Amino acid sequence: MASSNDSIQKTIIVALSLCLVCSIFVAAAAVGLKPIQNANKDLDRKRNILSAAGMLVPGKSIDEVFQTVETRIVNLQTGVFATEAEIKAAGINPATYDQKAAAKNPQLSVALSGENDPASIKRRANFSAIYLVKSGDDIDRIILPVHGYGLWSTMYGFMALKNDFNTVIGFGFYSQGETPGLGGEVDNPNWKALWKGKEVYDDQGEAVLQLAKGGVDSSDPNAIHKVDGLSGATLTSRGVTNLVQYWLGEEGFGPFLAKLRSEGAQ
Known part of the structure; x- marks a missing residue:
């Protein structure tokens, strides 16, 4: 009996020791790999920004091309570039600013609900990073x-506009969990290509760019503001329309882009 108890004790001790050793190795690996993971995450962010802007260059590294991109912080509450004082007070580093995390912080965001939240994001960060490509002192694209x-999911993406701050250069999502073959077609290069040349705003400056159920009728006088909807994915299509009109509208980048249009690309 004693030997049996000793055997059980030894088994438990060995098992616990093995678990401890494994946990140490896993923790060490996680800490050691974190810089690499962060670097890969940053590289992926840059790739998606360049892809939306049509700036991926074969034979050139992502970091090399991204040197032509200027990161700025916009105060979404005032609709202008954030001041250095505002950036410092908010503890923001433009190069590493995590807007998703900021939206979860009540001190750095505002709560949305009902008709004020058509994109169903619940909270909107007070500041957003935006990316400029310049030609001399003038903005070439944003x-x-x-x-x-x-x-099924929150879709995250980038939209690139020409320096009229109205015409789409490119649009795409880098994170989404929609139904493959239906809503998941937001990743289809052929569908993403349909956005190029479309215009966000009507003559009154309202964000009206939307997805058209059943496809765009070329004879429609408003066709310039419409993109083919996703076949069999009504709710995903509606979600895309809502998020585009929200972020390019009055509660998003609308006032900021309106100022740029009125002042010229400077």
Whole structure:
């Protein structure tokens, strides 16, 4: 009996020791790999920004091309570039600013609900990073982060505009969990290509760019503001329309872009 008890004790001790050793190795690996994971995450962010702007260059590294991109912080509450004092007070590093995390912080965001939240994001960060490509002192194109809920997931992406701050250069999502073959077609290059040349705003300056159920009728006088909807994915299509109109509208980048249009690309 004693030997049996000793055997059980030894088994438990060995098992616990093995668990402890494994946990130490896993923790060490997690800590050691974190810089690499962060670097890969940053590289992926840059790739998606360049992709939306049509700036991926074969034979050139992502970091090399991204040197032509200027990261700025916009105060979404005032609709202008954030001041150095505002950036410092908010504890923001433009190069590493995590807008998703900021939206979860009540001190750095505002709560949304009902008709004020068509994109179903619940909270909107007070500040957003945006990305500028310049030609001399003038803005050549601008890339804006957008997100909103589809059918199953929050979709995160970037929209690039020409320096009229109205015409789409490119649009795409880098994170989404919609139904493959249906809402998941937001990742289809052919569908993403349909956005190029479309216009966000009507003559009154209202964000009206939307997905058209059944496809765009070329004879429609408003076709310039419409993109083919996703076949069989009504709720995802509605989600895309909602997030585009929200982020390019009055509660998002609308006032900021309106100022740029009125002042010229400076």
